Amino acid sequence: MTQQTYRGLRAVAIRRLPDHVDQEVLVQGWLHNKRSKGKLHFLQIRDGTGLVQAVVAKGKIDEAVFEAAGELTQESAVRVIGKCVADERAPSGVEIQPSFLECVSKSEEFPITKKEHGTAFLMEHRHLWLRSRKQAATMRIRNEAIHAIRDFFYQRDFYCMDSPMFTPNACEGTSTLFQVKYFEDQAFLTQSGQLYGEASAMALGKIYVFGPTFRAEKSKTRRHLTEFWMVEPECAYYDLDDVMALAEDFVANIVTRVLERCRPELDVLERDVSKLEPSTSTPYPRVSYAEAEKILEGDETFVSGDDFGAPHETKIGERFDRPVMIHRYPAAIKAFYMKHDPENSDLALCVDMIAPEGYGEMIGGSQREDDYETLIGRVREHELSEADFRWYLDLRRFGSVPHGGFGLGLERTVAWLTGAEHLRECIPFPRMLYKIYP
RNA sequence: UCCCCGAUAGCUCAAUGGUAGAGCAUUCGGCUGUUAACCGAAGGGUUGUAGGUUCAAGUCCUACUCGGGGAGCCA
Structure with a gap:
């Protein structure tokens, strides 16, 4: 058993993704943030080594998977398989076009949001x-x-x-x-x-x-x-x-x-x-x-x-x-x-x-x-x-x-x-x- | 131990002594390139606790509790 390989692919650290452009990759992490635009979900995924966005487009992935992506909450654990492509519009220079996406564990409402917090609360x-x-x-x-x-x-x-x-x-x-x-x-x-x-x-x-x-x-x-x-x-x-x-x-x-x-x-x-x-x-x-x-x-x-x-x-x-x-x-x-x-x-x-x-x-x-x-x-x-x-x-x-x-x-x-x-x-x-x- | 500052929605903050509000988060709706996305709607409150002043206190006064910053001490 191993968690490092899934569906025949070995997990890649997000930090290393630039070395895997145009390859099929497996990324395992958490949803840092999500920006949804109708038939397009931008999932910001982090794994501790870095941040990458996965672009989930309606029609290019199973309907059920598209729906599931839309329901992901901040800090939900996710596993993504897809092609790693270079794109100027991606914050990190590369992004993933998923062919497969799995919610490993849905997160409850995360206390730390995108806006500012006081240090007492953060501590x-x-x-x-x-x-x-x-x-x-x-x-x-x-x-x-x-x-x-x-x-x-x-x-x-x-x-x-x-x-x-x-x-x-x-x-x-x-x-x-x-x-x-x-x-x-x-x-x-x-x-x-x-x-x-x-x-x-x-x-x-x-x-x-x-x-x-x-x-x-x-x-x-x-x-x-x-x-x-x-x-x-x-x-x-x-x-x-x-x-x-x-x-x-x-x-x-x-x-x-x-x-x-x-x-x-x-x-x-x-x-x-x-x-x-x-x-x-x-x-x-x-x-x-x-x-x-x-x-x-x-x-x-x-x-x-x-x-x-x-x-x-x-x-x-x-x-x-x-x-x-x-x-x-x-x-x-x-x-x-x-x-x-x-x-x-x-x-x-x-x-x-x-x-x-x-x-x-x-x-x-x-x-x-x-x-x-x-x-x-x-x-x-x-x-x-x-x-x-x-x-x-x-x-x-x-x-x-x-x-x-x-x-x-x-x-x-x-x-x-x-x-x-x-x-x-x-x-x-x-x-x-x-x-x-x- | 001492000095200063603060406590209001889940979070960050606003509110001349006179009906407690916004952004984010959440829920619902819209959107095929977002960059803390955006637009529309909804729910959400014993204003830290206890007293006091006042016709009326989130707002003024006293005490307490908790938190933040600084001094001393040091890395």
Whole structure:
């Protein structure tokens, strides 16, 4: 048995139809929309790979089939066999002239119609919203970005070394974590795989962690999710300059790949690709925290020495046509594991990459503290549990080397690539503050 | 946690304190090249909940509930 062949024909993906012009094809999908004009029905059929129209003409097909086509409702499942022909009048350049049409399953009245809907309504119907053109296009771009990420690391001899989702303690001790019951004990959902990534890098040299991360912060903005995907490369024998070089190569590679392979999707999303093109080439601009501060001169909302807020990042990001890397923040506002600048111990050897067009912080990274005594001092200063960090401190006892890495937020990257208004459109089923349905 | 905005037909929205309306969706009719097709007709409402002001409240006031955006935090 197979569903992939029917009446002697193998199903063709709609995206591949231009390769099958003047052939008899089988298309299996759903009715996206129908435009009926008397003795002519235009059926817009989608199958997840694309959209094609089938033209059902009275007199050229069984009367019963013509009638049935007229009764198809939006999102009914349909199977069509017919000749694939090129026609200028067809939206996709090709169309199908059916000789056979079967309604596999008639759809009830579909909640998402051709007119506009509010986001609250659409999110409530996320499971159905994913069928719409723009949402599907966004998901295909997300897919391409994921493959670009894995290929980038594979080609450079990085090993995928995923970190656990369950952790016994907070990684950084800063953000709020989700608590879960772990048999008789308490555990947390990971907020970063980095510390485990460091252990993996000491084992395999260059590694990356790629998985979901969880933040219980009560953030309620278009730039936040409580569950999101993060890629975290970590490399032995890397300093801050190496980390920044890797970060810009990495992002430029993703942008280039998406521009090469996702033009139809970017068109559907009406993304202005000229805004992305500069980001395909490196180097990316690098400014120190001190230099970034000067850009904000005169901004009364900014306090020197503090971290940049979202509006400040936007303001700095707008100065450049591609992502900008801000490095060497005051160590006081950064995590305990970051190495301090030997030239100014008040600064951390860290970098944030800010996306253009106000998409915010895409990457956060640093060179890590590799000296045992210094690190244990920091653990104490931050009042973290030495016992919990025993294994992490061990990494500095057994052949410690300079190392570093960064974390890239997948959804923020996809949001920037697609020009999405909300991060929640960049993941199939977003988890947000108080929102866990569907 | 704090600040701002909103809630009217299945959906998106309109309605000077005075008879609650349109487009889409649905149903019926028309149309052989539609591009969110179009044209004609029909059904569809306890205006988020509870109070209050008023001769009269969708509209003004109070509280609550739910939703949206932003701040902080970060990817």
